[in-house]
Amino acid sequence: MTPPGMVLASSYDYLLVALSVIIAVLASYAALDLAGRVTSARGKARLLWLCGGAMAMGFGIWSMHYIGMLAFRLPVPVQYDWPTVSLSLLAAILASAVALFVVSRHQMGVIRASLGSILMGGGIAAMHYIGMAAMRLPAMCRYSPSLFLLSVVLAIVISFVALWLTFYFRTETTAWSWRKAISALVMGAAIPIMHYTGMAAATFTPATSSHQDLSHAVNVSSLSVVGITIVTLMVFGLVLLTSLADRRFSIQALELESSRRHHQIIETALDAFVEMDSDGLITNWNARAEITFGRSRSDAIGQPFSEIIIPHQYCDAHTQGLRRFLATGEGPVLNQRIEITALHRDGSVFPIELAISPILWGKRRFYAAFVRDVTERKRAEQELARRAEELARSNADLEQFAYVASHDLQEPLRMVASYTQLLGRRYQGKLDADADEFIAFAVDGATRMQQLIQDLLSFSRVTTKGKELQLTDSRAACDQAIANLRAAMSESGTVVTTGSLPTVRADATQLTQLFQNLIGNAIKYRNECKPEVQVAATPVEDRWVFSVQDNGIGIEPQYFERIFQMFQRLHTRKQYTGTGVGLAICRKIVERHGGRIWVESQPGKGSAFLFTIPRAEGETNDFKAYRNSAGGR
Amino acid sequence: MTSRPIEILLVEDNPGDARLTLEAFKEAKVINNFTVLSDGVEALAYLRRQGVYAKSVQPDLILLDLNLPKKDGREVLAEIKADEQLMKTPVVVLTTSAAEEDIARAYSRHANCYITKPVDLDQFLRVAQSIESFWLSLVKLPLH
Numbered sequence: 001m002t003p004p005g006m007v008l009a010s011s012y013d014y015l016l017v018a019l020s021v022i023i024a025v026l027a028s029y030a031a032l033d034l035a036g037r038v039t040s041a042r043g044k045a046r047l048l049w050l051c052g053g054a055m056a057m058g059f060g061i062w063s064m065h066y067i068g069m070l071a072f073r074l075p076v077p078v079q080y081d082w083p084t085v086s087l088s089l090l091a092a093i094l095a096s097a098v099a100l101f102v103v104s105r106h107q108m109g110v111i112r113a114s115l116g117s118i119l120m121g122g123g124i125a126a127m128h129y130i131g132m133a134a135m136r137l138p139a140m141c142r143y144s145p146s147l148f149l150l151s152v153v154l155a156i157v158i159s160f161v162a163l164w165l166t167f168y169f170r171t172e173t174t175a176w177s178w179r180k181a182i183s184a185l186v187m188g189a190a191i192p193i194m195h196y197t198g199m200a201a202a203t204f205t206p207a208t209s210s211h212q213d214l215s216h217a218v219n220v221s222s223l224s225v226v227g228i229t230i231v232t233l234m235v236f237g238l239v240l241l242t243s244l245a246d247r248r249f250s251i252q253a254l255e256l257e258s259s260r261r262h263h264q265i266i267e268t269a270l271d272a273f274v275e276m277d278s279d280g281l282i283t284n285w286n287a288r289a290e291i292t293f294g295r296s297r298s299d300a301i302g303q304p305f306s307e308i309i310i311p312h313q314y315c316d317a318h319t320q321g322l323r324r325f326l327a328t329g330e331g332p333v334l335n336q337r338i339e340i341t342a343l344h345r346d347g348s349v350f351p352i353e354l355a356i357s358p359i360l361w362g363k364r365r366f367y368a369a370f371v372r373d374v375t376e377r378k379r380a381e382q383e384l385a386r387r388a389e390e391l392a393r394s395n396a397d398l399e400q401f402a403y404v405a406s407h408d409l410q411e412p413l414r415m416v417a418s419y420t421q422l423l424g425r426r427y428q429g430k431l432d433a434d435a436d437e438f439i440a441f442a443v444d445g446a447t448r449m450q451q452l453i454q455d456l457l458s459f460s461r462v463t464t465k466g467k468e469l470q471l472t473d474s475r476a477a478c479d480q481a482i483a484n485l486r487a488a489m490s491e492s493g494t495v496v497t498t499g500s501l502p503t504v505r506a507d508a509t510q511l512t513q514l515f516q517n518l519i520g521n522a523i524k525y526r527n528e529c530k531p532e533v534q535v536a537a538t539p540v541e542d543r544w545v546f547s548v549q550d551n552g553i554g555i556e557p558q559y560f561e562r563i564f565q566m567f568q569r570l571h572t573r574k575q576y577t578g579t580g581v582g583l584a585i586c587r588k589i590v591e592r593h594g595g596r597i598w599v600e601s602q603p604g605k606g607s608a609f610l611f612t613i614p615r616a617e618g619e620t621n622d623f624k625a626y627r628n629s630a631g632g633r
Numbered sequence: 634m635t636s637r638p639i640e641i642l643l644v645e646d647n648p649g650d651a652r653l654t655l656e657a658f659k660e661a662k663v664i665n666n667f668t669v670l671s672d673g674v675e676a677l678a679y680l681r682r683q684g685v686y687a688k689s690v691q692p693d694l695i696l697l698d699l700n701l702p703k704k705d706g707r708e709v710l711a712e713i714k715a716d717e718q719l720m721k722t723p724v725v726v727l728t729t730s731a732a733e734e735d736i737a738r739a740y741s742r743h744a745n746c747y748i749t750k751p752v753d754l755d756q757f758l759r760v761a762q763s764i765e766s767f768w769l770s771l772v773k774l775p776l777h
Contacts, residue, residue: 411729414752415649421754422656450752 008074008139008204016071020064020195023232025188027060028162030239031099032180032187035166037243038104040250046104053100056239058093061124061191063232065092065131068195074204076137084134088127095123099159103166113163120163121156124191128155128198139204147201154197158190272371276305283366292352292373294345305369309352311343334358339374351378402460406453413453417446448579455581458513459566462588467507469593471616474546475501477508478535481515485523492531494523499536502544505616510589515548517582518609522550524576525607543595543612554603564597586611639769642692643669644676644709645727646701650750654696654727657761665769668692673704677712680719692722693774696764697744699728699735707738714743721775725764 034053041049065088102108102116128151132141165183266273266284272292275284285300293300293309300308334356342352353372358365420442428436475498482489482496489496496519504511515535522533534549555563555570562568564587569580590597590611601607641658645651651669658665668690670676676697679686695713699706706726713719723745728735731749739747748764751757768774 410752411647414729414750415647415653417752418653418754418757419649422653425660425754447753454752 008076008206010204011073013071013073016067017192017196019229020067020071021188021192023060023067023229024064024191025184026233026236027057027064028187028191029180029184030060030236031057031096031162032166032169032184033240033243035100035103036169037246038100041246050097050100050104052242053239054093054097056235057096057100058089059235060232061096062089062092062127062131063228064191065128065195066228068192068199069131069135072199074137074139076139076204076206079136081134081136084130088130088134091123091127091130095120095127095159098123099163099166103163108163108167113160113167116163117156117160121152121159124159124194125152125155125198128195132198132202137204139206142203142205143201144203147197151194151198151201154190154194158187158194161190162187269370272373274300274305274369274371276367276369278365278367280305280367282308289371292371293342299345309342309371311341311349342371350375399460399464402456403464406457406460409453410450410457413446413450417443417450420446452579452581455579455585459581459585459588462510462585462592466510466592469505469507471503472506472508472511473501473503474506474511474537474613477506477511478515480512481519484512484516485520488520488523492523492526494526494531494533496533496535499534501535501537501546502539503616504544504593504613506593506613507589510592514586514589514611517586518548521582521609522548522552522607524578525552526550527552527604539615540612543614545610545612547608547610549606549608551606554605554607555599555601556603557601560599560601563599638666639694640666640668640690640692641694641696642676642679643667643696644671644673644701644706645669645696645698646671647698650698653757654761657758658765660758661762661765666690671702673701673706673709675703676701676709677704680713680722681716694764694768695722695724696727697724699726699730699739707735707742710739710742710744723768723772723774725768727760 031053034049034057038046038049038053066085098116098119102112102120105112135141165187169177169180169183266286269286269288272289273284273286274282274289277283282300282303282305285295285297289300290296295308335358337353337355339351339353341349342354343349351374353374354369356367356369358367420439424436424439424443427439478498478501482498485494488494519533519535523531529551532551535547536549537544537546539545559570563570564583565580566584567580568584569578586609587597590613594614595612597609597611599607599609643651643654645654648671651671655667655669658667668679670679678684679689680691680695682689697706697710701709706728710724710726713722713724720743724743726739726744726747727750728748729750736747748760751760
């Protein structure tokens with residue numbers, strides 16, 4: 001007997017140590033695999049996987065631990081109290097359950113991971129020290145407090161690392177992967193580290209009294225080591241096998257579900273779906289195809305697609321292409337939407353939109369065709385085209401009417417105006433005061449009507465007498481407009497400054513009229529101060545934006561639209577003369593040139609009339625020249 | 634040159650216009666003898682002294698509208714200027730048309746001048762005055 005107070009010499013059976021490490025690695029691998037299963041399982045299956053997994057993993061950790069214990073040799077006989085041993089197994093299973101529960105959540109934050117690792121690490125440590133307490137031997141066991149603490153901390157840290165690893169690799173879908181294997185190795189190496197630290201914390205001294213409770217103590221023989229190992233390996237094997245089978249089944253179930261879903265999508269589609277084999281024979285025909293072509297599935301399947309849907313009398317290019325494609329399997333009809341006339345079972349024909357895509361399935365080729373009945377759309381398109389044509393015709397009629405009416409009205413009106421004027425000239429003051437007033441009103445009305453008709457005529461001439469658009473120097477058009485306005489300009493002291501103006505595609509006469517109307521307005525609607533007008537143009541994307549800016553009376557925002565309408569005026573004739581046609585003509589001219597006109601203004605400060613004209617194709621050089629001159633200034 | 638009144642032939646189908654022209658010349662205080670005819674055929678018959686116009690007086694100046702019934706002013710102009718007897722008589726085209734092609738065609742048929750009738754009476758009166766002061770006062774006309 002060793003004297004009391006002496007430390008018992010201990011040694012390790014290294015074979016068993018190695019076995020314990022191998023079991024730890026296997027347990028870790030099983031744990032990683034199980035975590036994936038628990039995550040992907042739902043409902044009852046999930047609970048089952050969680051319980052089964054926790055038991056397998058707990059059993060693995062526990063058996064690593066006990067083999068580790070058995071590897072520890074003391075010079076005294078060691079027995080184990082089996083109820084305590086069972087309690088340690090329970091601790092291992094609970095720790096595993098916590099771990100699996102934590103890693104199978106959808107998210108894992110630091111707090112959750114920390115809590116989980118404290119519980120899991122605590123559980124493993126508890127299992128270890130409960131297992132140590134199960135030892136029945138004629139010796140006293142003491143623990144070094146610092147090593148004891150280190151072993152608990154290691155258990156928690158290892159658990160933390162293990163949880164992170166498991167959480168991030170749980171989605172690995174394959175049963176075997178290198179990443180999983182490496183993390184299993186890390187975890188598997190870490191668990192024995194904790195265990196052997198815990199063992200190092202214990203020192204055994206011979207017991208002074210030998211009254212131990214040996215009522216439930218059992219001996220552990222080499223045979224039971226083999227037993228524990230085999231049972232453990234079998235449990236792991238079972239777990240991995242079950243996991244593999246489950247994975248297979250769930251993938252198959254997924255595939256089956258997805259294929260059913262696709263079938264359902266095809267069946268409920270609002271487009272007809274037709275599948276053909278490489279000979280152009282129909283192999284699939286959905287519900288909408290039955291409606292569209294008036295043929296049941298059984299009626300269509302096995303029939304040649306071309307004969308079912310193509311009317312024999314139609315031989316247009318697309319039909320030929322389709323025939324050729326069905327004969328040869330290639331041609332321009334593939335992979336694009338084509339419009340053809342199709343045949344209904346009742347003999348009627350209707351327009352369809354057809355898209356055929358070729359599919360290579362292994363070595364077999366087949367074709368998927370989507371067909372849409374476009375009868376309604378075609379009808380709508382035709383209706384739209386008809387309406388557009390009608391509108392264009394009625395517009396042309398109206399313009400012609402305006403031109404003819406104003407032209408023919410001029411003649412009698414000239415008579416009325418001339419003779420009332422003559423009447424006024426000859427008999428002013430010779431009749432009575434009433435007669436003078438009446439004549440004045442008649443003259444005024446006739447003169448105004450003449451002006452209106454003149455304006456109406458020039459408005460309708462924008463389109464009826466418009467010339468072809470040609471490359472035109474807008475600067476020259478502007479200069480001409482300024483020249484035409486010379487009298488009004490010198491009378492009002494107007495100064496017009498013109499920037500660089502580009503060459504555009506335009507009707508020169510109309511462009512001049514446009515500038516003349518806008519500059520003329522700037523002069524007419526002036527303030528007390530001298531009118532200053534700036535004409536400029538800037539390129540914006542594909543167009544030129546021209547501006548005619550003045551310092552006149554300005555326009556209130558609510559009238560920005562109205563001023564461009566026919567006969568719309570903002571002032572009485574006493575304030576400013578005019579018929580309200582000038583800006584309507586401007587808009588018509590700009591629109592005829594493919595542009596847009598608008599106004600920006602502040603009442604009292606002035607207005608800027610802006611209009612766009614598309615940049616001409618052949619004016620790129622001018623554009624560069626414009627840029628250079630603009631930059632040089 | 635004698636002090637006989639100047640003979641003017643006005644070819645104009647619209648009586649209102651014809652009267653207005655007469656009134657305008659009256660306002661210009663010119664004493665003239667006006668003959669007014671309303672279509673192209675009549676005008677040429679008058680100038681050539683055919684039929685009822687056998688004793689017509691040859692005009693010193695012809696005021697010709699372009700839009701006339703039966704034979705329009707453009708043809709009348711062409712025939713006058715092709716006729717050796719008539720070609721020396723000055724023809725003033727007085728019309729509402731301002732169309733460029735009408736102007737060009739009138740001059741290429743040797744019109745002596747082309748005037749667009751102004752819509753405004755005052756301006757029309759000024760036109761009459763101008764015709765009088767130029768063609769009937771300033772210009773030396775050939776003798777018949």
